[in-house]
Amino acid sequence: MLWISRLLLLLSLTFGHLGAPAQAQVQAQARYDHTRIYQVELASAEHVQLFQALELASDSCSFMGHARVPGQKLTIMVTSHKVADFDDLLQSYNVSHRVLNHDFQALIDANYREVAPKGTPPDQFDWRRYFQLDSIYAWLEHLAKQRPEVVTLVDLGSSTQGLPIKGVRIAFGGENLTSVFVESGIHAREWIAPATATYFIEQLLNSKDAAVQALARSQNWLIFPTVNPDGYRYTFKGDRMWRKNRSLFGICRGVDLNRNFPFHWNVTGASGDPCRYDYSGPSAGSEVETQRLVQFLKDHVQSERIKTFISLHSYSQLIMFPYGHTPERVENYEDLKEIGQLAAQRIKEKSGRIYRSGSIYETIYPSSGGSKDWIHGLLQVPITFSYELRGPPDSEDLFILSAEEIEPTASEAFAALQTILEEAGKRGYYQSEAATTDQTPSSSSSSSNSI
Numbered sequence: 001m002l003w004i005s006r007l008l009l010l011l012s013l014t015f016g017h018l019g020a021p022a023q024a025q026v027q028a029q030a031r032y033d034h035t036r037i038y039q040v041e042l043a044s045a046e047h048v049q050l051f052q053a054l055e056l057a058s059d060s061c062s063f064m065g066h067a068r069v070p071g072q073k074l075t076i077m078v079t080s081h082k083v084a085d086f087d088d089l090l091q092s093y094n095v096s097h098r099v100l101n102h103d104f105q106a107l108i109d110a111n112y113r114e115v116a117p118k119g120t121p122p123d124q125f126d127w128r129r130y131f132q133l134d135s136i137y138a139w140l141e142h143l144a145k146q147r148p149e150v151v152t153l154v155d156l157g158s159s160t161q162g163l164p165i166k167g168v169r170i171a172f173g174g175e176n177l178t179s180v181f182v183e184s185g186i187h188a189r190e191w192i193a194p195a196t197a198t199y200f201i202e203q204l205l206n207s208k209d210a211a212v213q214a215l216a217r218s219q220n221w222l223i224f225p226t227v228n229p230d231g232y233r234y235t236f237k238g239d240r241m242w243r244k245n246r247s248l249f250g251i252c253r254g255v256d257l258n259r260n261f262p263f264h265w266n267v268t269g270a271s272g273d274p275c276r277y278d279y280s281g282p283s284a285g286s287e288v289e290t291q292r293l294v295q296f297l298k299d300h301v302q303s304e305r306i307k308t309f310i311s312l313h314s315y316s317q318l319i320m321f322p323y324g325h326t327p328e329r330v331e332n333y334e335d336l337k338e339i340g341q342l343a344a345q346r347i348k349e350k351s352g353r354i355y356r357s358g359s360i361y362e363t364i365y366p367s368s369g370g371s372k373d374w375i376h377g378l379l380q381v382p383i384t385f386s387y388e389l390r391g392p393p394d395s396e397d398l399f400i401l402s403a404e405e406i407e408p409t410a411s412e413a414f415a416a417l418q419t420i421l422e423e424a425g426k427r428g429y430y431q432s433e434a435a436t437t438d439q440t441p442s443s444s445s446s447s448s449n450s451i
Contacts, residue, residue, distance in 0.1 A: 030239035032108060034080035037101040039394055040090065042072045050093055051076075061086065062241070062277070064398065065365055066269070075398070077104065077241075100396040107400045108240045111191075114403035115236065127199050127407045130191050133233045136198065136225055137166050144168065147205065154222065156292040159230045160247050165292055167224030170204055172217045178430045179304040180421070181297070181381075182223040183371055184312040186257050188231030188242045189399045192389050192409055193312040197225040199410035200417070215418055219430075220304060228257055228289055241399070245289055247281075249274035255281040259367065260290045261374035264325040269367030280369050293371065301379045307429055308383040309375045310417065315395050316364065317355045318388040319343050319416060322376040324360035325368035332382055333359070339423040340385065343416035351412045353390070360386065383424045387413055 042048050051067035051074060060082040064075040078086045090097050101107060116129040122142035125131065131139070144153040150172055156165040171177075184197035201223055204216040226232045230246040231254070244254025252275040259270040265284035266272065273279060281287055285294060300306065321336040330336065340357030347355050356363060360372065376384040390409045391397055401409070424430065 027237045029237065030241070032077075032079075032104040032241070034083070034102070035104040036078050036080075036083050036086075036099055037104060037396065037398065038076050038078060038086070038090075038097050039100055040074050040076060041096040042067060042070055042074060043096065044070050047093065047095060048072075050089075050095075054089070058082070059275075068365065073394070075100070075394075077398075100394070104400075107397060111240065111400045111402070112236075125198070127195060127202075127410060129403050130195060130406070131198075132236050133163070133226060133229055136194060137164070139198065140166055140168050140201075140225075143201070143205065149173075150205065154224075156224070156227075156296050158288070159228075159292075160245055160288045161230040163229040163233065165224065165227055165229055165289065167222060168201060170201070170216070170221040170223070174217055174220075176432050177218070177220050177305070178307040179220040179222060180308040180310065181306050181375075182221070182310045182312065183227055183293070184224060185226035185232055186228050186311070186371065187313060188228050188235045188244070189240065190312075190314040190389075191235070191399070192314045192401045192406065194225040194232065195406045196312050196387075196389060196410040196413050197223055199407070200414055201225075203414055211418070215421060218425075219308070219421065222300075222304065222306070227293060230289075243277050244279065245287055247287060249279075249282075251275070252279075255279050255287050257287055257289050258371060259369040260285060260287050261294070261369050261371050263369065263374035263377050265369040267325055267368045269324065269365055270369055278367075284369070294374075297375060297379060301381065306379075306381055308421065308424065309372065309381045309385075310420075311372055311386040312389065312413070313386060314389040314399055314401065315391050315397075316388040316393045317353060317390060318363055318386075319355050319357040320360045320363050320372075320386045320388070321358075322360060322373045322384055324366060324370050324373050326366075327359075327361050329359070330376060335424075335427055336383070336385070339383070339420055339427075342423055343385075343419040346415050346419040347412045350415045351408060353412060354392075355416070364388065382429055383420065385420060387416070389413060 048067045048070060054061060055063050060079045062077040067074055114129055116131050118132060120135055122139045125139040141153060143151045150170060152169040154167045154169050159165055182197055185194045203212055204221060228245055231242055231244060234242050234246060244256050246253055247255050256278045259278055259280035262284035266280040270280035271278050285291060319340045321340060322330050344355040344357045347353055372384050372386050375381045390401055390405055
């Protein structure tokens with residue numbers, strides 16, 4: 001019977017003591033102790049080639065963007081065990097640089113302390129803390145129950161890992177109104193984006209400002225705070241810096257959903273490598289989350305008269321419009337440029353913060369397969385903007401924005417949204433169907449760059 005004893009011993013070592021309840025698996029959490037954030041300046045073509053090679057060769061250096069042109073400033077996160085090698089590289093090739101942060105984990109630890117406890121009642125929802133997915137959804141459900149005549153809960157369906165993709169429709173009952181669609185949280189680590197989206201909802205429903213009340217009633221609103229729920233949830237329990245969704249591809253996870261839309265997919269500013277942060281997916285529109293958004297927008301762009309699409313991101317303080325995949329200008333380029341500049345000016349007047357505006361390609365970097373290009377290019381939604389919220393391009397905090405910045409960030413973004421809608425309205429983009437039969441929105445751009 002010796003073999004039975006040995007078998008029982010082996011089983012106990014492998015699976016725990018027989019008869020004891022199985023222990024819940026503890027989620028391992030990524031740490032960034034002594035990870036440094038560098039900003040480097042690429043002074044020459046040699047520098048560009050150097051950092052292009054480094055990005056491909058090293059999994060210890062996380063790039064915030066790609067090395068493209070001389071004169072570019074590039075932010076790079078370097079893990080602690082590679083700091084010496086990286087510093088030696090900078091000295092060897094005479095690369096001008098500065099260290100933005102010497103211990104990124106300290107910043108993350110402070111950020112986690114600003115998260116509201118799980119189970120916080122919906123009536124205690126605020127913009128002084130960050131909230132996890134379940135709390136955001138509970139708040140949306142609470143609003144729909146409290147204000148059923150105005151707020152409707154909308155569920156786009158399940159994500160890759162089976163989580164719902166929830167948002168709200170806000171409608172005060174006006175006739176023949178156009179709609180604004182707000183997409184937020186497509187990149188999981190950008191916590192300020194869902195916080196700003198929920199602030200928009202709060203203002204539209206509860207502001208005492210007469211101008212805001214008029215704005216709320218001038219449109220119908222479709223607002224989705226977290227269109228990447230799997231990724232967002234993972235930033236709280238796994239990796240605060242996670243960006244993509246959570247699809248599994250061999251040894252790596254995740255597709256950058258903002259590179260996955262079926263419009264000029266994977267032509268520039270995206271990767272075919274599943275281990276890269278901007279992996280565009282195995283095919284155009286491959287991801288469940290992308291498919292949910294695409295189908296909903298296709299089904300509702302006409303019936304809801306969606307004329308405005310807003311996408312919320314961070315960071316860099318930008319207000320951008322299509323396209324990202326090409327320098328070719330959209331047909332209403334001049335209108336969007338003027339509206340974006342006026343929105344940036346509104347922010348400067350309100351808070352003193354400097355935002356820049358322009359096309360995605362001109363303003364930040366070339367990218368393809370984004371939701372903004374898709375909805376403007378294929379569904380012809382004319383007023384399409386993407387925010388990069390606080391902090392500034394040389395932020396020492398990257399995506400880890402302190403909770404004390406939530407309300408000022410969201411407030412200035414909402415003020416800019418007011419300007420976008422006011423200016424688009426002045427240019428005729430929200431005319432009734434009857435009025436648009438004989439008249440199209442004005443645009444000072446040439447007609448040679450039609451979609």
